[in-house]
Amino acid sequence: MSQDQLEERLRAIGAARYHSLHPFHQLLHNGKLNFGQVQAWALNRYYYQCNIPIKDSVVLSRLTSVEDRRAWRQRIIDHDGSQPGEGGIARWLKLTEGLGLDTAYVESCAGLLPGTRFAVEAYVHYVRDRTVLEAVASSLTELFSPGIIQNRVSGMLANYDFISKDTLAYFNNRLTEAPRDADFALAYVKREARRPDQQQAVLAALEFKCDVLWAQLDALYHAYVEPGHIPPGAFVPERR
Amino acid sequence: MSQDQLEERLRAIGAARYHSLHPFHQLLHNGKLNFGQVQAWALNRYYYQCNIPIKDSVVLSRLTSVEDRRAWRQRIIDHDGSQPGEGGIARWLKLTEGLGLDTAYVESCAGLLPGTRFAVEAYVHYVRDRTVLEAVASSLTELFSPGIIQNRVSGMLANYDFISKDTLAYFNNRLTEAPRDADFALAYVKREARRPDQQQAVLAALEFKCDVLWAQLDALYHAYVEPGHIPPGAFVPERR
Numbered sequence: 001m002s003q004d005q006l007e008e009r010l011r012a013i014g015a016a017r018y019h020s021l022h023p024f025h026q027l028l029h030n031g032k033l034n035f036g037q038v039q040a041w042a043l044n045r046y047y048y049q050c051n052i053p054i055k056d057s058v059v060l061s062r063l064t065s066v067e068d069r070r071a072w073r074q075r076i077i078d079h080d081g082s083q084p085g086e087g088g089i090a091r092w093l094k095l096t097e098g099l100g101l102d103t104a105y106v107e108s109c110a111g112l113l114p115g116t117r118f119a120v121e122a123y124v125h126y127v128r129d130r131t132v133l134e135a136v137a138s139s140l141t142e143l144f145s146p147g148i149i150q151n152r153v154s155g156m157l158a159n160y161d162f163i164s165k166d167t168l169a170y171f172n173n174r175l176t177e178a179p180r181d182a183d184f185a186l187a188y189v190k191r192e193a194r195r196p197d198q199q200q201a202v203l204a205a206l207e208f209k210c211d212v213l214w215a216q217l218d219a220l221y222h223a224y225v226e227p228g229h230i231p232p233g234a235f236v237p238e239r240r
Numbered sequence: 241m242s243q244d245q246l247e248e249r250l251r252a253i254g255a256a257r258y259h260s261l262h263p264f265h266q267l268l269h270n271g272k273l274n275f276g277q278v279q280a281w282a283l284n285r286y287y288y289q290c291n292i293p294i295k296d297s298v299v300l301s302r303l304t305s306v307e308d309r310r311a312w313r314q315r316i317i318d319h320d321g322s323q324p325g326e327g328g329i330a331r332w333l334k335l336t337e338g339l340g341l342d343t344a345y346v347e348s349c350a351g352l353l354p355g356t357r358f359a360v361e362a363y364v365h366y367v368r369d370r371t372v373l374e375a376v377a378s379s380l381t382e383l384f385s386p387g388i389i390q391n392r393v394s395g396m397l398a399n400y401d402f403i404s405k406d407t408l409a410y411f412n413n414r415l416t417e418a419p420r421d422a423d424f425a426l427a428y429v430k431r432e433a434r435r436p437d438q439q440q441a442v443l444a445a446l447e448f449k450c451d452v453l454w455a456q457l458d459a460l461y462h463a464y465v466e467p468g469h470i471p472p473g474a475f476v477p478e479r480r
Contacts, residue, residue, distance in 0.1 A: 023467075212358075
């Protein structure tokens with residue numbers, strides 16, 4: 001494959017498998033979820049968010065070029081910030097707080113679905129155990145995130161009176177951060193994936209990451225939408 | 241906690257959280273699933289089965305006593321056998337074959353649910369990354385397996401004309417292997433978990449393992465029972 005063909009195949013994977021297609025997101029963005037279901041989404045998504053800097057620290061440890069690390073390091077800074085109240089994780093907690101969830105409870109991760117834990121941890125383990133090329137490639141869902149962010153923000157603001165621009169502030173920064181990060185990762189894989197087996201590994205890494213995102217929504221749908229079977233120990237919304 | 245209290249707490253966790261309670265198993269054992277759904281169960285369960293010797297090899301590598309390794313080694317022998325056609329994995333393939341699934345397809349793991357992969361791999365990673373006490377403790381669901389095996393075998397034989405004693409042969413050996421293994425693991429944790437924090441870790445390890453088993457059934461239920469949303473790339477049963 002040429003570099004352009006590789007990019008085309010990556011974009012085709014996104015078009016077929018990115019979690020914008022997931023029924024849970026259709027419901028979330030179109031105002032079809034109740035308050036407790038939106039709480040459950042935000043609570044579980046927190047686990048993904050707080051593991052991003054962990055995952056990116058592992059990737060950072062695998063990048064042997066100073067220039068690559070200078071670029072990748074920014075992801076950790078984006079999510080951790082530089083002081084209390086700053087950074088992506090802190091902004092996600094603004095969302096959970098705005099949804100009436102106790103911050104200590106959210107941070108304890110006590111109410112998580114097992115399916116959330118296992119999917120998120122699979123991502124952290126993946127970037128540790130696979131080749132560095134696959135680790136970088138697994139971030140490429142960021143190619144597709146600006147589209148879904150716009151749908152999510154406009155849809156949720158239009159449809160839920162318990163959601164405000166402030167509580168969704170997490171997503172503002174992502175509209176510039178994600179494309180910047182995706183540009184770096186795409187250039188990296190196009191440059192480094194020269195053999196056919198490396199190119200197949202890059203495609204498989206993106207499919208893996210799509211599975212990580214999809215499986216989290218499957219778990220949320222099963223527990224909180226239909227059939228609404230919440231696993232033992234997981235968050236139970238109050239009636240609303 | 242005394243050793244007896246620790247055992248009592250472990251059994252209480254099983255009573256509350258073991259996957260015999262899961263709605264998917266109720267349907268499976270009572271003949272309420274169709275052929276394609278039983279195929280999906282067997283196909284996905286294969287991934288758990290074929291990772292048992294991997295998981296147990298990791299645990300083996302963490303046991304520094306010769307006596308402990310002599311005992312633990314038997315688990316690997318049980319699942320791998322000593323020649324072609326022998327061992328738990330080979331007997332599981334008799335089940336999938338008996339259900340009309342192509343063995344090469346099953347072994348390729350191409351049709352698996354992401355939720356299956358992530359739960360099973362979480363178990364393999366757990367025994368690598370946690371303390372050896374937690375690794376051993378995570379096997380203690382075997383305390384509860386003889387009961388569910390008897391329900392499953394009698395229920396499936398009574399209710400599905402496409403199931404025979406031969407195809408369910410996997411479970412015969414488990415009725416002796418599981419209690420023998422559970423006895424060792426229970427004695428180990430009772431002996432080694434002396435401090436309160438170690439005892440809490442043992443309980444948490446069993447809860448983790450219950451989550452691993454539960455999450456696999458959640459994923460199957462979501463994809464193949466209700467709402468029946470099969471993730472991109474996973475096994476699609478033929479109409480039957």
